[in-house]
Amino acid sequence: MRMDVPSNAPEHCPGTQSESAGKVSACQGCxxxxxxxxxxxxxxxxxxxxxxxxxxxxxxxxxxxSGKGGVGKSALTGMLAFGLAADPQRNYVDENLAVISVGFLLGSPDDAVIWRGPKKNGMIKQFLRDVDWGDTEYLLIDTPPGTSDEHLSIVQYLLPAGLDGAIIITTPQEVALLDVRKEINFCHKVNLPILGVVENMSTFVCPKCHKGSEIFPAFTGGAEKMTQEMGIPFLGRIPLDPIIGKMCDEGRSFLIQHPDSLASKAALSIIEKIQNACNPGKVMGESG
Known part of the structure; x- marks a missing residue:
């Protein structure tokens, strides 16, 4: 890549020193x-x-x-946040877990956000620049599905600030994996490290007979095979559990309320891998 092409530029960027910079079709959305x-x-x-x-x-x-919507990205983000905040070396989860959302700025929960790109990018910048985050261990940023100018802006603002990387959420079926491959290529193009991929809603375990069923069959091998082919980490699978959605609606931690469930055990294993990826060489549970 030429030195005058930003790291977060779209494909076919003419370069910042070109007379056509910002004026050609490739520049749209940048x-x-x-x-x-x-x-x-x-x-x-x-x-x-x-x-x-x-x-x-x-x-x-x-x-x-996430490559597409409907894969449980936001629900899983909340679960990961609760799990990371519940580190036994730190405060109780309710005391050291905070969230900020554009929803807090709306007059009603039913209001729609009808903003063009510049205003959305301005909001992203304001959240990162003006919020008093304090002494925080982890910041999880739940982004919209797909790739857009919002994603480019976030990467542009966060890479200089020490962005650890991205976690990509998908479901096992090929229609979801097709979009995830595009998401992975996006990360490579903007030099965004990938911490790993999580396969959500991997199976459904009946609470009565305890037998598993594939709601989204992995006919092509699922996320694990895809990560092996693309050379990126596979963090694990989380089964589909209706109680996860209920806990999200109530604002409670599924991990705390149902610690013995298969989904909780899978999520805790994934959280440990995330901690290890962010703290290479450190044994989790150490203080300091």
Whole structure:
């Protein structure tokens, strides 16, 4: 890649020094478009340095991605947050777990967010720059499905601040894996490390007969085979459990309320792998 092409640029970027910078079709949707078109691309966004300082108190920053909607990304993000916050070396989960959402800024839970790209990108920047995050161990960012200019903006703002990487959520069927492969290629193009892939809703275990059924059959081998082919880590499988959705609706931790369930055990194993990926060489449970 040429030095004048930003690391988060779309494919076929003409480069910041080109006369067509910000003006060709390849520039559509790029967070740098307006800056490039104005001829000021050689000057970095001053807010990037501010965001870097603001997020310096957060040890680990992780993006949660999915290729398509409906794979349980947000529910799983909440479960991972509860599990990471429940570290026995730290405070109780209710005291050291916080969330910020654009939903807090709306007049009603039923209000829709009808914003164009620049306003959405401005909101992302404001959340990263202006929130007092305090001394935080993990920041999980639940992103929209797919890839968009919002994803490009997040990567642009967070990579200089020490972004650990991305966790990609999928279900086992090929229609979901097709989109995940695109998500993985997106991560490679923007130099975003991939911490691993989680296969959600892997099987459904009947609470009465305890037999497993594949709701989303993995006819092509599922996420594990895909990760082997693409050379990225496979973090594990989480079975489909209706109680997970119930706990999300009630704002409670599934891991605490149902610690002996198969889904909880699978999630805790995945959380341990995430901690190991973010803290290579450190034995989990150590203080400091």
């Amino acid at each position: 967070p740098n478009q307006s800056v490039c078109a104005s001829g000021q691309a050689q000057h970095p966004d001053p807010d990037i340095e501010i965001i870097k300082k603001t997020l310096a108190s957060i040890k680990h920053k992780i993006l949660i991605l």
